[in-house]
Amino acid sequence: MKKYYIEDFVSSTKLAVVENDKIEKILIEEKNNSQKLKNIYRGRIEKIMPAMEACFVNIAEGKQGYLKLQESDNLFEGDNVLVQVIKEEKDDKRVKLSREISISGRYLVYIPSNKKLVFSNQIKSNDEKKRLKKILLNSSNGEKGFILRTEAQGCTERDLYEEVQILREKYQAILEEYQSSFYPKKLYSKDKKILSYIKEHLDEDVESIVYLDGDLDREVRNIVKSINPKYLEKLDRKNNIDIFEGYGINNSLKKYLSRIVPLASGSYIVFDKTEAMTVIDVNTGRFRGSRDYEDTVFQANMEACDEIAKQIITRDISGIIIVDFIDMRPYKNKKKVVEKMSQNLSIEGKRSYVYGFTQLGLMEISRMRKEKTINDFYSSALYEIDKIERKVLSSKYHDNLDEVDIKLSRKNFDKVDKEKSKIQEIEKKYGVKIKLIKE
Numbered sequence: 001m002k003k004y005y006i007e008d009f010v011s012s013t014k015l016a017v018v019e020n021d022k023i024e025k026i027l028i029e030e031k032n033n034s035q036k037l038k039n040i041y042r043g044r045i046e047k048i049m050p051a052m053e054a055c056f057v058n059i060a061e062g063k064q065g066y067l068k069l070q071e072s073d074n075l076f077e078g079d080n081v082l083v084q085v086i087k088e089e090k091d092d093k094r095v096k097l098s099r100e101i102s103i104s105g106r107y108l109v110y111i112p113s114n115k116k117l118v119f120s121n122q123i124k125s126n127d128e129k130k131r132l133k134k135i136l137l138n139s140s141n142g143e144k145g146f147i148l149r150t151e152a153q154g155c156t157e158r159d160l161y162e163e164v165q166i167l168r169e170k171y172q173a174i175l176e177e178y179q180s181s182f183y184p185k186k187l188y189s190k191d192k193k194i195l196s197y198i199k200e201h202l203d204e205d206v207e208s209i210v211y212l213d214g215d216l217d218r219e220v221r222n223i224v225k226s227i228n229p230k231y232l233e234k235l236d237r238k239n240n241i242d243i244f245e246g247y248g249i250n251n252s253l254k255k256y257l258s259r260i261v262p263l264a265s266g267s268y269i270v271f272d273k274t275e276a277m278t279v280i281d282v283n284t285g286r287f288r289g290s291r292d293y294e295d296t297v298f299q300a301n302m303e304a305c306d307e308i309a310k311q312i313i314t315r316d317i318s319g320i321i322i323v324d325f326i327d328m329r330p331y332k333n334k335k336k337v338v339e340k341m342s343q344n345l346s347i348e349g350k351r352s353y354v355y356g357f358t359q360l361g362l363m364e365i366s367r368m369r370k371e372k373t374i375n376d377f378y379s380s381a382l383y384e385i386d387k388i389e390r391k392v393l394s395s396k397y398h399d400n401l402d403e404v405d406i407k408l409s410r411k412n413f414d415k416v417d418k419e420k421s422k423i424q425e426i427e428k429k430y431g432v433k434i435k436l437i438k439e
Contacts, residue, residue, distance in 0.1 A: 042081075409439055
């Protein structure tokens with residue numbers, strides 16, 4: 001059974017999915033209005049770059065996006081375009097845009113410009129595929145621009161019919177606003193990331209949703225009730241408690257933030273991030289295994305495969321990933337390690353690809369980037385704000401203080417000083433006065 005733990009702070013909302021006392025997934029939603037993934041905009045083409053077969057698009061909010069052009073596109077500077085963000089901005093890179101619009105529901109993803117019916121890789125049964133295809137085509141009057149998500153398995157004809165209508169209505173509303181507008185503007189924002197995850201994954205396997213009673217309560221209740229009113233029994237609202245600290249989530253997260261991660265056998269793996277790639281090194285450490293050296297190395301590498309895949313997914317590491325396994329001579333052992341890694345990452349569908357070993361004995365992996373990694377957040381100013389709120393929460397409800405002194409290093413003080421409005425929000429939320437002290 002799984003448990004959902006939600007931490008709702010001024011700077012961020014976080015969801016930890018826990019199964020058998022282990023974190024299976026961590027979602028972080030920043031509250032700085034910078035997240036644009038899946039947003040849909042009425043954009044205006046500002047500059048076309050023929051050599052790059054691309055253009056820059058004004059999407060309002062003082063931002064420009066990067067749109068790759070197709071040979072069939074007949075666009076000019078000044079033209080308006082309907083676009084969707086498919087990759088967040090990072091460092092000096094603009095958000096990446098697409099003219100193919102998609103809108104997600106619990107069971108379906110609607111892609112009006114697509115003419116294919118696509119099934120999630122996790123739907124294995126041919127009989128179920130035939131059943132769902134028949135129901136969907138009846139519900140959509142033959143339209144095929146849909147992806148059937150994993151959650152569609154077992155759903156009823158009414159479930160699919162209602163979702164088809166909802167998704168079509170959303171798209172029609174977007175088109176109408178696009179046509180009636182005159183300037184670049186945001187037309188559609190997807191549901192909050194964490195609420196979307198609950199809507200898409202809540203089922204009988206989830207034992208409880210634990211969260212602090214407050215502003216989030218109504219939204220969580222509405223989402224859960226829309227899925228199944230009986231699931232309201234799963235809601236476990238708490239008062240005056242630090243959810244992530246009290247239930248050990250913060251402690252469990254340490255291994256996804258640490259550079260060195262120990263394994264049960266005594267071996268360990270090391271993570272190093274460069275500008276171009278992430279390098280993961282496997283070391284035997286105290287692991288001795290059997291008397292046969294090759295077998296010992298193989299066992300250590302196979303164990304590392306499981307942890308590395310979990311770390312990649314949970315940390316949301318993307319781009320080029322190089323894994324330096326302990327050197328193996330037998331080809332059969334290398335093949336098994338590649339198969340193991342491929343299998344472990346296959347739960348994400350086509351997002352990750354394992355290329356195998358190079359001539360230097362390094363495993364190459366590529367993984368599509370969607371959003372920031374959890375390491376990005378935990379090294380940001382927003383995380384420092386979260387730590388301040390955690391201290392305030394404890395001081396208010398456990399020590400009954402109305403004034404809280406927070407000591408910060410010079411570096412963190414400068415980070416936090418740029419987020420004064422967040423500090424004021426915390427003061428208002430808990431009815432306390434916060435004094436920041438630079439050490």
